[in-house]
Amino acid sequence: MLFRQSQAIERVARASLRPAGGLQPPGTVSLAQGEPDFPTPEPIVEALERAVRDGYTRYGDMDGDPELRETIAENAARLSGTPYTGRSVLVSHGGAAAITAAILATVNPGDRVVLPEPTYSLYLDAVQLAGGQPVFVPNHADHHLDFDRLQAALDQARMVVLCNPVNPTGAVFGREELQRLGECLSGTDTLLLADEAYADIVYDGQPFTSSLEVDSLQERLIYVQTMSKTYAMTGWRVGYVVADEAITASIRHVHRTMNSSINAAVQRAALEAIRLGPDLAAPMLAAYQERRDYVMARIDKMERLEAHQPDGAFYVFARHFSDLPASQVIERLLAGGVAVRSGPEFGPSGEGHIRLSYAASLEKLEEGLNRIEAVFDGL
């Protein structure tokens, strides 16, 4: 056999917690998806149609559409008080490319990267690709940061990666928590990669505090965002990075070598989305809130499941009372006609949990939860 995959790919493949994504039997109710079930709002779609007709079909700026970068920079500057410019911004091939490029640009083989978990599984994959050393730090049972453990793990760490609001738990780290993290990191050269993909999906009218707003985090901040979740634009593949110019310049080197520029017309649509702002997505937010309340009400009545109420994102991370290993739980549920994600995909402390997505209609949620309840009752 001539082909042997590279050590880097082998590392990723071996360590990755993400499932291969097997086929679901027909009739399965899927509560596994990480994407909004809504179409992209009409004004954004219209902006894409306009852009392709207007000839945005040539290579775009390698760093991203200049107008889009300026607009992103203005927003980030307003939030942070840091005078970000378009040169601090890199428009990326979705949030995933931003994360991968940021980690490849800053993490050397052997560097420690701290991952408070449960958390989004992609960070681990990117750290493995870079040859870094992932250090999982379990959060408290209420899904908030455990600063005693964090403080110990952060010693000489190259980077800490924070997903906020958290996929998969829906926890939202507030201002005090972020400030305390800033204190922990003070005087170190540890970078903070802050992935705030779900920043606009926060419930009960609560304000969300971005890491951009926390002074003590600014010099080490690599802010990563995506258009996917807020604007239901998963398939469009637009994300971005905001960081100190020097950091952004390094990330840019990686990103342009891996991806070159990204789709020129889609970036015009992203610009329209950002100009119109998250208000455009208010109906979706209202729907998610209603669904969250429904899912929580149902879980509260189930004997074999319990969950903390998520304050953001569109997931419930439910603990189940069963001795079965995670893989079998998922299998049983699938046999019972419902697909969810397995807790350990999101880190070791996800054992004994399942992640339910409520980016699904109330009808689907009702049926899916009926099936989940039936499966657990039968265990």
Next chain:
Amino acid sequence: MTETVSAPSRRVSARIGGIAESATLAVDAKAKAKKAAGEDVVGFGAGEPDFPTPAAIVAAAVAACADPKNHRYTPAGGLPELKEAIAVKTRRDSGYAVTAGQVLVTNGGKQAVYEAFATLLDPGDEVLLPAPYWTTYPEAVKLAGGVPVDVVTTEDQGYRVTVEQLEAARTERTKVLLWCSPSNPTGAVASPQEVEAIGRWALEHGIWVLADEIYEHLVYGGAEHVSMPVVVPELADQCVVVNGVAKTYAMTGWRVGWLIGPVDVVKAATNLQSHATSNVSNVSQVAALAAVSGDLEAVAQMRAAFDRRRQTMVRMLNEIPGVDCPEPHGAFYCYPSVRALLGKTLRGHRIESSAQLAELVLEEAGVAVVPGEAFGTPGYFRLSYALGDADLEKGVTRLKELLSEAA
């Protein structure tokens, strides 16, 4: 805690130290700034057709926007129907018989190049790069941890690398040969015999070939593009073909390319892509599906225009004293040597390098070219003829007037 702490922003990973700022971009940025300031600049820097994307493809994209299913993720490796259409197109165009399972849809050819290297290379593995080459190749090799090894060709050999040159550069660590014909930046097209000889050599030594076929349809004057794994079928198990819709359908901004390889390679590269970026923009994939499923009428029209301009440009360039340009037979670039001008004086400046001369040409003549430094061979210029005929003649005339002053 560390004793001395540098600001977090000053530290980057070692692998970035290996990647140079693209030299192509430096002149380009300056030329753009001049244009934006209202100066009359003729730009020969373009790496893309100056034609619009065909209307039928744009219409397919607009129609796709209306269906919310096209707003969602696709499988990381691409839409199944697009992969199938690419396999069919590949059989049609180059005669390479492949299946959809051997196709990975990427964010342009660039992502395909990077992913192929990342999948194949371990730290220290060497990649033979016939120079002059597209700047991205060595950068992608380094990002993947490999070592680029330049194999320099010259105008005397028409920039076509020989088996002898490759053999002289081969070591125990040689893992991959990068093969690009028609070539960016030289426009050279290897003959079927040359392709076969090099393919046999690679096969004999167990060297992988990464064949970039992005300019497959842009060949002129009786030249023929042949796909290496077609003329050397046994090479298929150690060959990755890179291609895309950019040059054939004037779709550079849409960012849809692909790689084709053995199933296990494609599986590994798809796995990498699922972690690194996920799928290519969905609506773009639908547009690409319309493109590759359609005919080749648009590229035939572009080819006729490029051929006309090519002949004008190479003739005019060779009329300039000190400029020597072999006739390019593919892509849309001329790659003249300006080495005879080095050491001469022009408008009070001693000409030290092609990079410096390119700056001088921009300042004094308002003409933007890309210096050979960007392609691994100082002493040359790359001029793209993907621009209107009148501009082309105006620009080369200006170049001639200026360079004729060199003494």
